Amino acid sequence: MRKIAMTAAGLSLMVGAGLAMAPSAQAATACPSGAFCIRETNGTILSKNIFYSYGAHNLSNVTGYRVLVNSQTGGAGFQLCYGYNGTNCSEVDRVTGEFDPYDMTPINSVVLVP
Numbered sequence: 001m002r003k004i005a006m007t008a009a010g011l012s013l014m015v016g017a018g019l020a021m022a023p024s025a026q027a028a029t030a031c032p033s034g035a036f037c038i039r040e041t042n043g044t045i046l047s048k049n050i051f052y053s054y055g056a057h058n059l060s061n062v063t064g065y066r067v068l069v070n071s072q073t074g075g076a077g078f079q080l081c082y083g084y085n086g087t088n089c090s091e092v093d094r095v096t097g098e099f100d101p102y103d104m105t106p107i108n109s110v111v112l113v114p
Contacts (some may be wrong), residue, residue: 031069039067056086065101086111
């Protein structure tokens, strides 16, 4: 697994080992090109969990294990943050594709970076 060091707290977040594109029993909703998405446990993506603009995005009712999908283009990345408004965040991850399920319960915001 790839480790993302927490910049503010010296903690680490464990994110999936990369582009785990294994087939599943049910078809998952695709994340649109240019977006960062958080999938629901049933494989769907709610419109409130599709992010296009750079900057901090506060999360609401995103708990449990979710699949993160980075479909941003041009090398854009993301950070997962324990605090709201993009505080106490991981290092920037620029890998594109789907990540292994990650426990989003302690995460309160995501930041998209160019």
